[in-house]
Amino acid sequence: MNTTEHLARNERLSERLTTSGFRFTPQREHVYALLLQKRDHPTAEEVFIRAKRVMPDISMATVYNCLDALVKCGLARQVTLERGAARFCPNMQEHCHFYCDNCESVFDIGLPAGAGVPLPKGFRAERFDVTIHGRCPACSNGKK
Amino acid sequence: MNTTEHLARNERLSERLTTSGFRFTPQREHVYALLLQKRDHPTAEEVFIRAKRVMPDISMATVYNCLDALVKCGLARQVTLERGAARFCPNMQEHCHFYCDNCESVFDIGLPAGAGVPLPKGFRAERFDVTIHGRCPACSNGKK
DNA sequence: TCAATATTTGGAATAATTCTAAGCGTTAGC
DNA sequence: GCTAACGCTTAGAATTATTCCAAATATTGA
Incomplete structure (x- = not known):
């Protein structure tokens, strides 16, 4: 740097x-x-x-x-x-996390514009955390 | 019951x-x-x-x-x-969680249909976890 | 009923985080 | 610049959350 x-x-x-x-x-x-x-x-x-x-x-x-x-x-x-x-995570852009249940690594994934959840009256949202669990590309190929 | x-x-x-x-x-x-x-x-x-x-x-x-x-x-x-x-949480319907940072209670919130995140090639999603942090109705009213 | 195997139990062990008290460093007021 | 106030760092103890272990027990299939 x-x-x-x-x-x-x-x-x-x-x-x-x-x-x-x-x-x-x-x-x-x-x-x-x-x-x-x-x-x-x-x-x-x-x-x-x-x-x-x-x-x-x-x-x-x-x-x-x-x-x-x-x-x-x-x-x-x-x-x-x-x-x-x-x-x-120092990435403060709007994004979510993909967690590979197999190798345990974490990936930043962009969120589509306008993603949001309508809340019932009275709730005040401060931040969203979206996590997706699954298999990353390296671990998707039929491996256990 | x-x-x-x-x-x-x-x-x-x-x-x-x-x-x-x-x-x-x-x-x-x-x-x-x-x-x-x-x-x-x-x-x-x-x-x-x-x-x-x-x-x-x-x-x-x-x-x-x-x-x-x-x-x-x-x-x-x-x-x-x-x-x-x-x-x-025994609620297996599609929903997300609202966590009140003030009183620490958790609420189930319905998700809008079609909510989802497009993933880069190779990623295989198994499940989504959406958490919203903020203030619940009881804690929203100007309280610290 | 018997054997195989999963489950339960209490307690020990480990992991993750928080707390504590003492010393140090910065900052604000004089 | 000096000093008090207060935040920060440190090491280590304490606490919290979870996992592991070995022996006893329960459940399942033959």
């Missing part, structure tokens, strides 16, 4: 954090950069492992704290696809 | 279990009846508590086993709405 992008990213991060009442910290910067770098919907544990390669003293509690701050300030989504660890 | 309904339910349960290679047991019957009785999307823990009122010796491991069997034989859905315990 070049310096311009880097600066732009940090400016966005800093602004979002601040307007949500959070502080900009090296740990949050690092965790956010990691999320953007490899968009494979890692769990907190996986983020922790990646983070330690560059920042060996970072703790698990901090990783949770950073991820939660990113979610709360609108720069990442938390995805709970199945029993077990939550995953994190 | 009257005897006719009761028998019909058990017949359906027994058949579904058997065709999926499971056995029909009193514990599974009881857990299924509980799910149908109070459709408030309980966690395994909550099912355990309710189950013990009638069947005091049932164990947590059995509750998990029964719930998993019900999910696998197509009589219940497992719902993972957020970090934390999975919930269970």
